[in-house]
Amino acid sequence: MTQDNANGRRYGGPRCIAIVGPFQSGKTTLLEAILARMGALQRQGTVAAGTTIGDASAEARSHAMSVEANVAAVDFMGDTYTFVDCPGSIEFLAEMQPVLPAIDAAVVVCEADEKKIPALQLILRELEDRKIPRFLFLNKIDSSSQSVREALPLLQPASRLPLLLRQIPIWRNGVAVGYIDLALERAFIYQEHAASQVVDIPPDELPRGREARYSMLERLSDHDDALMEQLLDEVEPPRDRVFDDLAHELRDGLAVPVLMGSALNGNGMLRLMKALRHEAPGVTETVARLGLTAEPGAPALGHVMKTFHTAHAGKLSLTRVLRGTFQEGMTVTASSGESSRVAGCARLLGQTTQKVAQAQAGDTVALGKVDAAHTGDALSGAGAVGRLAAVAIAEPVMAIALRARDRKDDVKLSAAIQRLLDEDLSLSVEQNAELGDTVLRGQGEMHLRVAVEKLASKFGVAVNSYPPQIGYRETIRKSATGIRGRHKKQSGGHGQFGDVVIDVGPLPRGTGFVFTDRITGGVVPRNYIPSVEEGVRHYLRRGPLGFPVVDVGVALTDGSYHTVDSSDMAFQMAARLGMGEAMPQCSPVLLEPVLGVEITVPSDATARANAIVSSRRGQILGFDARPGWDGWDIVRALIPEAEITDLIIELRSATAGVGTFRARFDHLAEISGRHADAVVASRQAAQ
Structure with missing residues (x-):
């Protein structure tokens, strides 16, 4: 049960927490470390060995990266916490979009790496726009070569809110061996894959600890006049007041607390969990953030975060229950107005399901065979309810044409693609009747490669893929x-x-x-x-x-x-x-489609983006600062469609994986010479 203490701080209740962050920041490892520390696993697995609870799909393990959201529920101090580990690659970032509306808070995993700041900014912007409380977990602190004094200014430009340092590392011979918790005023010495040893702050660390704590309290006093007076009078504030202010800053979107540790070695997990328990909001605040009411007796309401198609259980709809109760056999209505009966409720631990009798407000469960539900839908125990929040999916930037290897699988391929699209909102398909192509569009080379692999491994249809034909005239x-x-x-x-x-x-x-x-x-x-x-x-x-x-x-x-x-x-x-x-x-002449393209890149990569456009027979029209995004530009250009096919690969390579573009048909342009001859010869050979 959720309870308030004498100071109004909220404790307990089921929580849903998203784990997000740039590619290879250690999100899946963090989830694994939390599960191991909470006793849900006997031993912490690793991504390198392919033994983690998350990333258990064949595709994730083959590529050693997250390719879809992974879910795991764990009990901590009598309450259930469901973690949703979201991929960090921009190609799979759409997995995060439908998860965010119904979470209580996010843990943003990052490291002090200048190359990853633009990717961190992309993720933080999503959280900021949705007003989601968030912790920053500075990972890999045991192998970091930078001091926190260097790391925080490096990370701050990625966040609109000030970063509030909650811990500082204890260094020995250039290695972080523990940390000082500035709120608790205690030191924690790391123990590999075990709880940290709690000790008094070492005497040689006291001056640094006092200075960092005072900076933290100064920041908190910006929104607490009583605390400001105590600091001016050099009165030590009560510890409860400090923790109340920390919770207030997080929940009201005034600051982003920064914690630290090493997910690989299981360090810092317990302090992170306690911060989530004592400071992160619960489902009541999440419902209010969505503009809903949680009145007693109101119809059951949930948000579908993710759709899975499984071999044995069929379709599963990962649902955050925001209000009321969901249980087996009840009829629910999706946002489309279609209704389905719930075949069962289950908690997830990776790919393992644990059946539960019912799910109440705050729980996050997989609902079985709710065929009417789609990712992003609201599920209601009464009439249809519109989607609770917009799910903005980036436009496709790359396409492949597909053909079943075995002609008898043509019908099966169509059904498999529809299930694939049901799982992944960022994929789209079109049938090009003129050229006879089935064209699958997605977010990049790896995204489409994984989609093809899933068609074979998950849905039993092997396909050949090839570049789509260009609509020459x-x-x-x-x-x-x-x-x-x-x-x-x-x-x-x-x-x-x-x-x-x-x-x-x-x-x-x-x-x-x-x-x-x-x-x-x-x-x-x-x-x-x-x-x-x-x-x-x-x-x-x-x-x-x-x-x-x-x-x-x-x-x-x-x-x-x-x-x-x-x-x-x-x-x-x-x-x-x-x-x-x-x-x-x-005098017949060949025409090629030319697209109007808007390329979005960090400002330090604008020159490289211009060079890429020029190398692809493009015409640069100009560039401007990206509105509302410090340190980003938009390059506008005209580029032949034939040069767009693999543009995203080169663009991502030049921008540490964050560059993207939008393209629209602009006009047809004449082409001649060797390029035209090659196009005509290729078409004649094909025909």
Whole structure:
């Protein structure tokens, strides 16, 4: 049960905590260390050995990185804490988006690495915009070569809120062997994979500890007049007041507390858990943050954080219960208005499920076979409720075309892709009828690679992938007039006869196709003229260069017919023959789609981004500071679609993994020379 102490500090109750941070900062290791310290695991596994509770999927272990959100619940001092470990790579950052709305707080795992500051800023901005309380856990302190005095100024630009140092390391021979807790005024000496030894602050560390504690209290006094007076009067404030102010600063979004430790060695876990217990808000505050009420008797309400498709349990919907009770057999309604019956409730420990009778407000559980639910939905025990918070997913930046290796798996592939999209909101698919491609779009090379691997390992459909075809077009530069197309065939009985004369000419870019009827005197009967247009349109699907033809005008000027042998089909054939004769005379030219691109990068990488654009036949239009983002720029450019295919790979390489872009079709542009010859030769070979 949640209780308040005499000073109003809240203790206990089920919590849901997100573990977030830049790629390779140690999030999965932190979760493993917490589980081991809390007794949920007999032994702490490692990412390198592939023995962690999180990252248990074949794809995660194959690539030694988180590729989806991992969930584990653990009991601590009589309460349940559900941790959701979110991937740190920007390619899988969309896994974090639907998790954030319903969490109580976040632990942001980071290290004092200048290269990772932009990635840290991306993550902190998400938390800031959603007003989510957050701790910063400075990881790998045992191997850090920087002092905290150097680390904090390095990290501060990533956060809009001031970073509030709660602990300082104790150094021996250049190695952090423990820390001083500035609120408790005690020292903790690290013990590998065991609770730290609590000791008095070493005499040689007292001056540094007092100075750091006074800085912390000064920061707290900015929002506590009584504490300010005590500091001015040199009166030592009561410890309870200090802890109350720390909780207040966290919950009201006034500061970001900074804790430290070594996840790999299991150091600092207990202090982190106690900080979460005593200072992090609970579900009541989370409900209020979402603008909801938690009135007694109100219908059950939950938020779907993640969707899993499992081999044995079917579809599971990871749900944070915000209000009321969910239990097996109850009917719930998703945001779409569709209803489903809950097949069961379970706590998760990685890929292991533990069935529970029911889930109450604050619990985070997997609900079985709620087919109507989708990630980001609100689930209600009454009528439909709209989504509780927007889930903004970044636009795709890379695409691959897919084809089932075995043709008999074509139908199975379609169903597998839909389940894949149900699990991962940042994937999208389109069927390109013109080119015959099934195109899967995602957040980068690794994201799409993992998607292909999941199709095989999880959904049993092996596929071949290849770059999507580019939507090239062709047009003409010159006109051809008086071109005759005649189709005449006699094969016994009724023959076939159609005769047309056409003029063909170029039109302004973007006009498309225009057909004009200039027939006089009925030389071509009115009922056959639509057939002539249809024949022309059929030819334009594939011009002399092998691509659809655009921006062409065709005028029917003359012709003849036979009262018995003429037919719709004959005039269609005559028109196609006429076009086949005319088009090579009109100087056909290849057109390629050019996209308007907005590239978002840290300012120190803007010059590199400009160079990348230029190397890809791009035209730089200019760049500006990214609104509301200190230290970031937006580069605007025009780039041919053919050069966009793997742009994100080079862009991420030049920006420590954080660069991205948005692209929109802008116009078609002529291309000639070797590049055009190569495109035409490739299409002819394919056909």
